[in-house]
Amino acid sequence: MIETIAYNTAQVLFVMAFAPLYAGVLSRLKEMVQSKRGPSVFQPYFDIFKLFHKDEVVSDQTTWVFRFTPYIVFVTPIFVTILIPVLTAYPLVFAFMGDMLAGGFFLGLGGFFAGLAAVDTGNPYGPMGASRTRMVGFLAEPVFMIVFFTVSFVAQSTIPYIVQQQWVANIGAFFSPAHMLLLIAFLMLILAEGGKIPVDNPTGHFELAMIDESKGLEFSGRGAALMKWGGQMKFLVLTCIFLNVLVAPWGLAASPAIQDVLAAVPLILVKILLFALVLVTIETSLAKLRLFRISEFLGAAFITSVAAMIASIFPGV
Amino acid sequence: MPTTIPEALNTLCAGLILITAFAMVATRQVQGVVRYFIVQSVLLAASSFLLAYDHNSIHLWALGAITIAAKVLAIPWVLKRLLPSDFYERREIAQAVNIPASLLLALVLTIFAEFLTGPLVAAAQNVVVSVNLPIGLAGILIGAYTLIARREAIPQLIGILAMENGAFFAGIAIAPELPLIAELAVAIDVVLIAVVVGLLTRTIRKTLGTTEAASLSELREEADAWR
Numbered sequence: 168m169i170e171t172i173a174y175n176t177a178q179v180l181f182v183m184a185f186a187p188l189y190a191g192v193l194s195r196l197k198e199m200v201q202s203k204r205g206p207s208v209f210q211p212y213f214d215i216f217k218l219f220h221k222d223e224v225v226s227d228q229t230t231w232v233f234r235f236t237p238y239i240v241f242v243t244p245i246f247v248t249i250l251i252p253v254l255t256a257y258p259l260v261f262a263f264m265g266d267m268l269a270g271g272f273f274l275g276l277g278g279f280f281a282g283l284a285a286v287d288t289g290n291p292y293g294p295m296g297a298s299r300t301r302m303v304g305f306l307a308e309p310v311f312m313i314v315f316f317t318v319s320f321v322a323q324s325t326i327p328y329i330v331q332q333q334w335v336a337n338i339g340a341f342f343s344p345a346h347m348l349l350l351i352a353f354l355m356l357i358l359a360e361g362g363k364i365p366v367d368n369p370t371g372h373f374e375l376a377m378i379d380e381s382k383g384l385e386f387s388g389r390g391a392a393l394m395k396w397g398g399q400m401k402f403l404v405l406t407c408i409f410l411n412v413l414v415a416p417w418g419l420a421a422s423p424a425i426q427d428v429l430a431a432v433p434l435i436l437v438k439i440l441l442f443a444l445v446l447v448t449i450e451t452s453l454a455k456l457r458l459f460r461i462s463e464f465l466g467a468a469f470i471t472s473v474a475a476m477i478a479s480i481f482p483g484v
Numbered sequence: 485m486p487t488t489i490p491e492a493l494n495t496l497c498a499g500l501i502l503i504t505a506f507a508m509v510a511t512r513q514v515q516g517v518v519r520y521f522i523v524q525s526v527l528l529a530a531s532s533f534l535l536a537y538d539h540n541s542i543h544l545w546a547l548g549a550i551t552i553a554a555k556v557l558a559i560p561w562v563l564k565r566l567l568p569s570d571f572y573e574r575r576e577i578a579q580a581v582n583i584p585a586s587l588l589l590a591l592v593l594t595i596f597a598e599f600l601t602g603p604l605v606a607a608a609q610n611v612v613v614s615v616n617l618p619i620g621l622a623g624i625l626i627g628a629y630t631l632i633a634r635r636e637a638i639p640q641l642i643g644i645l646a647m648e649n650g651a652f653f654a655g656i657a658i659a660p661e662l663p664l665i666a667e668l669a670v671a672i673d674v675v676l677i678a679v680v681v682g683l684l685t686r687t688i689r690k691t692l693g694t695t696e697a698a699s700l701s702e703l704r705e706e707a708d709a710w711r
Binding site for chain 1: 499
């Protein structure tokens, strides 16, 4: 019992510690592909450190929503972390508190408050970004739902720890069309939810074209640091759900022994690095979509997920 | 559920073939359509090599080789040689139905294919058939749909070829011992279709300046009116 609580804490610490590194590695790899030098992979840590030591400026036009939002955005990915397998392949103490749907709700809560805070400031760019994020969000919602339906149909459960066992239990299940289609649908979702290039340009500085970034424009000091860190953790959590639950639980600790859990840390990091390479390939080889093309992109994700569902429902396949 | 590794990899190919079929419906660029067709043909060849290994069938080895030679190498080369390069650079190709609606229709066709092949799959009790038959039929239907919905000559041709890919993908599962002569005949046929359509398109384009099927609807009497 003590052990599993400790491991659960270790998972949270893992996500908190490596989320900025993941963001740094992603941007560094992207710069390398574009033959630029780019900042160090540790730059996000420096940024967060710097922001924590700066004064916070809060407009007197804002309400409590604006003040609370950074904390909510920071805490919700942590709640999701205790529900999903990050380091261990067996369920930990909070594993049965909530399923993947609960994780989706938690991340949605963070997004909801970030949107509210952006509207709260009265900055013209904030609400614009918030409404665009909502647009992407509600287009992504049905895809999430269908992915969960498919997963629950295949694995007879939506608890992440049980789902991940499904893909290694039988080699046929891993290579089945349903699994492949599901992976592609979820990858498209990650690109949309994480504000990556075909949907949104995370490095853009042009306010009119921003989707995700413009919500954080008004935050400063500690608030900005928490928003930034929270956003990075959210993306790492989404990646962990994708890699550890939906792709395959390779590299996760199989036994409760401490050395296994410690060995899982570098293995998971290698897995995430490989995924980062895929992500960078996608991001550098595609152009950002026009705003009204995003519905087509997520429509394609929806079609893919429904195809996954029918491939898993019909007999034999 | 597949049990051996070749069968499992075959189901992987099946899933990817379905995805490339969707991608051919979704993409706006002529170049993209051709590229997805090449990927689909490579997957088809891979699938037939895997099944050849599994069944120890010389026919399927030959079929895979023919697919590579005809569809991965010959047809793209022929199209590239016959048509000027601005053909491939064209984006936003004309479509009768817009892309999201097309994708939904492709999805409906896939469901229809699964539904239609359900009894056959249940009767066959064979893992490979259960994967290849519905997805092959879905490939045929989606290819036919591409043929109807696209208004450019080359994507229409690719629609025909994608139908053919679907038919082969279902065929290698239900009739692995198809005589080689039939396969050869089809493979040569397919390349000939590509040559004929390519030449025809080039001539039409030279005469009319466009290859959009929609603008070819009127029949005029004097040759001068065409220019």
